[in-house]
Amino acid sequence: MIHKFQQNGVNVVLDVESGAVHTVDEIVYDIVDSYLESTQQEIEKMFPQYSPSQIQEALEEITALKEGGMLFTEGEYESIMPMMQNRNPVVKALCLHVAHDCNLKCTYCFAEEGEYHGKRALMSLEVGKAALDFIVKNSGSRRNLEVDFFGGEPLMNFDVVKELVYYGRSIEKEHNKKFRFTITTNGVLLDEDKLAFINEHMHNLVLSLDGRKEIHDMMRPRAGGQGSYDVVVPKFQRAAESRNQTDYYLRGTFTRNNLDFYEDVIHIADLGFKQISVEPVVATADMPYALREEDLPRIFAEYEKLAKELYERRKTDKDFNFFHFNIDLSGGPCVMKRLAGCGSGTEYLAVTPEGDLYPCHQFVGLEEFKMGTVTEGITNHKKREEFSSCNVYAKEDCKKCWAKFYCSGGCAANAYQLEGNIFTPYKIGCELQKKRVECAIMIRAKEFLEAQ
Amino acid sequence: MKHVKTLNTVMLKKTAATGGCGECQTSCQSACKTSCTVANQSCENR
Numbered sequence A: 001m002i003h004k005f006q007q008n009g010v011n012v013v014l015d016v017e018s019g020a021v022h023t024v025d026e027i028v029y030d031i032v033d034s035y036l037e038s039t040q041q042e043i044e045k046m047f048p049q050y051s052p053s054q055i056q057e058a059l060e061e062i063t064a065l066k067e068g069g070m071l072f073t074e075g076e077y078e079s080i081m082p083m084m085q086n087r088n089p090v091v092k093a094l095c096l097h098v099a100h101d102c103n104l105k106c107t108y109c110f111a112e113e114g115e116y117h118g119k120r121a122l123m124s125l126e127v128g129k130a131a132l133d134f135i136v137k138n139s140g141s142r143r144n145l146e147v148d149f150f151g152g153e154p155l156m157n158f159d160v161v162k163e164l165v166y167y168g169r170s171i172e173k174e175h176n177k178k179f180r181f182t183i184t185t186n187g188v189l190l191d192e193d194k195l196a197f198i199n200e201h202m203h204n205l206v207l208s209l210d211g212r213k214e215i216h217d218m219m220r221p222r223a224g225g226q227g228s229y230d231v232v233v234p235k236f237q238r239a240a241e242s243r244n245q246t247d248y249y250l251r252g253t254f255t256r257n258n259l260d261f262y263e264d265v266i267h268i269a270d271l272g273f274k275q276i277s278v279e280p281v282v283a284t285a286d287m288p289y290a291l292r293e294e295d296l297p298r299i300f301a302e303y304e305k306l307a308k309e310l311y312e313r314r315k316t317d318k319d320f321n322f323f324h325f326n327i328d329l330s331g332g333p334c335v336m337k338r339l340a341g342c343g344s345g346t347e348y349l350a351v352t353p354e355g356d357l358y359p360c361h362q363f364v365g366l367e368e369f370k371m372g373t374v375t376e377g378i379t380n381h382k383k384r385e386e387f388s389s390c391n392v393y394a395k396e397d398c399k400k401c402w403a404k405f406y407c408s409g410g411c412a413a414n415a416y417q418l419e420g421n422i423f424t425p426y427k428i429g430c431e432l433q434k435k436r437v438e439c440a441i442m443i444r445a446k447e448f449l450e451a452q
Numbered sequence B: 001m002k003h004v005k006t007l008n009t010v011m012l013k014k015t016a017a018t019g020g021c022g023e024c025q026t027s028c029q030s031a032c033k034t035s036c037t038v039a040n041q042s043c044e045n046r
Helices: A026-034 A041-045 A052-067 A078-085 A125-138 A154-172 A191-201 A211-218 A228-244 A263-269 A295-312 A335-340 A381-388 A412-419 A427-452 B014-019
Strands: A002-007 A012-013 A020-024 A093-097 A145-148 A178-185 A203-208 A249-254 A275-280 A348-350 A356-358 B005-007
Touching: A002 A026, A002 A427, A012 A026, A012 A427, A020 A026, A020 A203, A020 A427, A026 A041, A026 A052, A041 A052, A052 B005, A078 A125, A093 A125, A125 A145, A125 A154, A145 A154, A145 B005, A154 A178, A154 A191, A191 A228, A203 A228, A211 A228, A249 A263, A263 A275, A263 A295, A275 A427, A295 A427, A412 A427
Parallel strands: A093 A145, A093 A348, A145 A178, A178 A203, A203 A249, A249 A275
Antiparallel strands: A002 A012, A012 A020, A020 B005, A348 A356
16 A cells, blocks of 8 residues: 655655655656556556656656565555464553542543542552552563553642652562653642652653643633643743753643644744644534534644644754654554554553553543452453454554554544544544644655755 | 655564564653554664
8 A cells, every 4th residue: 555645845655564655756656556557558648748758767666666665565464463462461551540630620621620520539659559569560571661640630649659659669670670650740739849859750741731821721721710821831941941851741732722723832832842742632522622524624734834844943943843743764663563552451551549440541430441450450351352452453444544554543542432432543533643644754754855 | 766765764564573572652651641643652672
């Protein structure tokens, strides 16, 4: 399978199954689709603007790529999936919901302002320790274990966070493990002491900011209705600088209220942040801020504008990283990783304050998805098998999609929430993902051509 | 080549033989909590 697109003056042809990415001139771009099904004479007739010798030369190059395994490569990966599924199941990442409570009232929050369909609660140290013991015990020979302190707002239970970090460090050596801790915060309670602890112990820090003040304050108000922008921005700037502008993400959400989200990303960049991730909201159609299919052309245009600006800024000291435009074309993960998906329900689990296990943070509170507890372990084996089988080749829409090796089949929670089951990818999400991959490749292609 | 310039030499097929160790990060963990992507992840063994 191949995929081709034009953006910002470059023509790109991808060979989906090999991962090869080519920039091509107009003639190859025009005729490559016809290569497999048409003769040279037929192609000459279809494209009279090119001379027969030009067409012959272009066809010879296409043939050379095909023979070199870099174009029209056939996929042979479906057969390795059963082998992947039959591996001993291991858990290598936990999302610890240390606080089902929040000091903001964000309109779009999937955690329902921190409560996750349940009651307000803080995780006890005892439950947290049992969770760390659970992952150590269930991680097999995996050495790197990821633990994200999440909420609600985790800084509302920071004493437990600290104790859990110390506990994790105290047990990792004897088990030959390495914990990588991350914390995600809205910033309201962030102070110098907490920041110092975070910088010493947390591998990554995720800070929530939606962009321009009016956008942020509209979607992320405090309990009394007043905005949170003025409170958190100086703290975030301090945090980013204290981490030397690396190993953190300034993370925002855009909704139908700011389809001009290019302005928000640039606003964040102009505040001095270098690591930025602004993502589309996922919400059911009855929500006024939910993205609609009719918004797609507008969103695509914003992404293209953003990619163009980022490409220009990368040549200056005003550069920044936009998470979804980062792409590693020459390395990156192996094909198994690309096919297996995010690992939710298998390698990745969420833990509630009470110690219940769910496939990921977005399934928390949906009783039918409860998988066990940190003390008993996984008891809902049927659910784990369902998630384990949820790979790219188990999804009809993904099998025929050119972007499957870049997105790994999308988010199971979004699929469930918007399409009713974990095997049917959320369609708007797919369209946005594909556009982002094209933007990411365009930037790499422009830079590649410039370096030639 | 005159008409084509290839950006990368990655061959996914080769990784099918050598990959699958599972030491890499989970894909929804690093910067986001609402969408997954694998294209920008790195391999722990490289």
